[in-house]
Structures are given as C-alpha cells and as structure tokens.
Amino acid sequence: MTDAQVRPFRWALFGTGAVSRKFALDIKAADMDLACVASRNPDKAARFARDLGVTEAASDYAAALKADVDAVYVATPAALHEEHARMAIAAGKPVLVEKPMATDAASAARIAEAAQKAGVFAMEALWTRFQPLPNLVQSRIAAGDLGEIRGFEARFMAPNIPDAGVSLFDPVRGGGALLHRGIYPLSMAQFLLGPIAETQTMARIGETGVDEDSVLTLRHSSDAISTIRAGLRTVGPDQSVVYGTKGTLYIYGPIWRPTKAVLHRIHPAPVTQGGKRRLEAFRESRAGLRMSGVLQQIKGVTGRRAQVLKAPFEGNGYRYEALAVRDAVRTGQMTEPRMTPADSIEVLRVIDTARAAWGVA
Numbered sequence: 001m002t003d004a005q006v007r008p009f010r011w012a013l014f015g016t017g018a019v020s021r022k023f024a025l026d027i028k029a030a031d032m033d034l035a036c037v038a039s040r041n042p043d044k045a046a047r048f049a050r051d052l053g054v055t056e057a058a059s060d061y062a063a064a065l066k067a068d069v070d071a072v073y074v075a076t077p078a079a080l081h082e083e084h085a086r087m088a089i090a091a092g093k094p095v096l097v098e099k100p101m102a103t104d105a106a107s108a109a110r111i112a113e114a115a116q117k118a119g120v121f122a123m124e125a126l127w128t129r130f131q132p133l134p135n136l137v138q139s140r141i142a143a144g145d146l147g148e149i150r151g152f153e154a155r156f157m158a159p160n161i162p163d164a165g166v167s168l169f170d171p172v173r174g175g176g177a178l179l180h181r182g183i184y185p186l187s188m189a190q191f192l193l194g195p196i197a198e199t200q201t202m203a204r205i206g207e208t209g210v211d212e213d214s215v216l217t218l219r220h221s222s223d224a225i226s227t228i229r230a231g232l233r234t235v236g237p238d239q240s241v242v243y244g245t246k247g248t249l250y251i252y253g254p255i256w257r258p259t260k261a262v263l264h265r266i267h268p269a270p271v272t273q274g275g276k277r278r279l280e281a282f283r284e285s286r287a288g289l290r291m292s293g294v295l296q297q298i299k300g301v302t303g304r305r306a307q308v309l310k311a312p313f314e315g316n317g318y319r320y321e322a323l324a325v326r327d328a329v330r331t332g333q334m335t336e337p338r339m340t341p342a343d344s345i346e347v348l349r350v351i352d353t354a355r356a357a358w359g360v361a
Helices: 018-028 042-052 077-089 103-120 132-142 177-193 278-285 288-301 319-330 341-358
Strands: 011-012 033-038 069-074 097-099 121-127 148-159 196-206 211-220 225-231 239-244 247-253 260-265 306-309
Touching: 011 018, 018 033, 018 042, 018 319, 033 042, 033 341, 069 077, 069 319, 077 097, 077 103, 097 319, 103 121, 103 341, 121 319, 121 341, 132 177, 132 239, 132 260, 132 306, 148 177, 177 196, 177 211, 177 225, 177 239, 177 341, 196 341, 211 341
Parallel strands: 011 033, 011 069, 069 097, 097 121, 148 225
Antiparallel strands: 148 239, 196 211, 211 225, 239 247, 247 260, 260 306
8 A cells, every 4th residue: 555545635726615625524524635725815814724623724725735635625716717727637636626617618627637648547526416416316327216317307406696707607607507506406417417508598697797597407418407597696495306208306405415216116007098977976076085185194104105315424424525526536536427517518518508509708
C-alpha cells in the first residue's frame, strides 16, 4: 500500500459559499482532509480556513493548485466552472465540479475533452446520485421490481424574491429555474430511466430575463416519459414518482436529498366490455362509492401492497460524492459510472434545447 493510500484523501476547495461549507463539514466527518481553500477574496479564504480548520488559505486559485492535494472541489459561481475546472485539469488535479458542470453543453464538453486528453478524473457534483436511497431505488428498478418503467415525474420549486443582483436571477451568470433547480429532477430522470431522446418544454420568463417557471416533458430512449418542473417563485410538493407496469414507487423528501421511498405493487386488470348491470349500478351509487372509499382507506392503513424502502444517509449527505471521487482516483479511473461527463453533457444539451425554444440565450 502506497503512502497516498495510507494518508487521508486531501481536498482543495475553490469557493467559500454555503455549499463549500456543507461539503467541508461532511468530508471532515468522513475522515478526509481539507488541505487548502481559495477564493477570489483572500480574506474570505482566510476566514473560511480559520472557521473550518483548513490547513492553508491560498492567495488565489492558481496558488491553491500548487498545494499537496489529491483532488479539487470547484464550488464557484456556475459561469466560472469551466475556467476553474480546466485550471485544475491543466495542473493534473482530479476535479469535482459543483452542479451544473457548466452553463451549457459546449462548455461541459470542453471540460470533458480537457480531462480526457490530460488523463485526469473529472465529474459533476450531482450529489443525489451518490446517496444511498437513489442508488437503492435504481437497483430495484434494475431488478425488475416495478416491471417495465413507463414514466417519472419530479419537481424542484422554491419561492424567492427576484433580484437581478444574485446569480439565480441573472441570465449572464447562468441563472434560471431549470439550470439551478430543474437540473436535479432532470438528472434523476436520466439516472433512473436512461438516455433522453426527445424534449418538449414551456417556460415563463421573468423580468430579469431568466425562466422563473419551467416544465419539461422528456421521452427516453426506452420510450418512458418523464415530466419535470422547476420554479423560482412558488413551492411544490417534495415528492417524485416512478411508474412501472408492476408497481408505482413514491419517493419522499426533496429531490436533491430524498429520505424515503414506498413501493406500491399493482395488479393490472383486463379491460372488460359491459359487465353486469346491477354490479355496475351499485358501484356508481352513493353506497357503492362510499364503500369504495372505505376500502381504499383500509388498504392505506394495512399497507398490504406497500413496501417502505429506507436507506438513511450519514452526515449531511455530501460525503458520498467525495468518497466516490476518492475511490475512483485511487483505483485509477477517469470517470465514475454513476455520473459520467457524458451524462452531464446530455443533461445540459436538454437544457440548451429548452432555452433555445424559449428564446433565452
């Protein structure tokens, strides 16, 4: 075993925002080291290092790449992701790039090409794909527990006050509901149902020029259909659903960090022509409808056809993507199969297609 395998995996962080802090706290709890942090503001880097026990606060991003680290986590604004990821790759450092990998597919493709040419690991930090529950759901789908998968629906909606001064509402800095929020359900649809073959979309563009509400309908290569919704001005339920011919799987909790899934078995019935008139009349009567409601309540209480799937995460959930990078780098892999650069590029192509349809650059 080499010295690099004995010592804790060492990270350099680009960016000192809220996501960097969450990432830093969880990787420390998972026995990885924070060796260096960099920011466009050196004072912020120094304060971050002091607060979170980072060994070194670099004077700038270039200086951070000279530190003795095993990988770089890029959590700067999305418009800077390509520049900073390619800086790390040019320095020979494996890189984990916070979602979105870039603001468009062409930029993500340039990151992937640079990594491939340099022989350096690169991955988008779509952390949900590495958490235990989504992986359990994917394994149950692969095992055929839901039968043939026919559809998926999910959303990420949260209310904010429009402010052109923040990146979320700034088109120049890659703002918009779909890129910042819809990317989670969109990426999950790809993760669970496979490649995307066709996209249809609608959006409402706000005063600052970004999509504040957007909807995608996707046809996957398997012919399954997904419906994705993202919003910046209103809230939606924290639930997503996978539809199969043998079962329906409800996933509870926010799409970016789900907490529980419940599998309901279904038993398709043959379509009958006509039927006994008396039975049909009873079913549609007040008494028949009341009885039907009672039976549905009993099924809900007994849960005979429901199976709860639990796979709790440790810490705040960020460690799983970091551990995936560690393991891939230590075993000499250039990509991680759960989140390849090709996956990231495909998702961004869907977003590019949607934006083009809306007339948004």
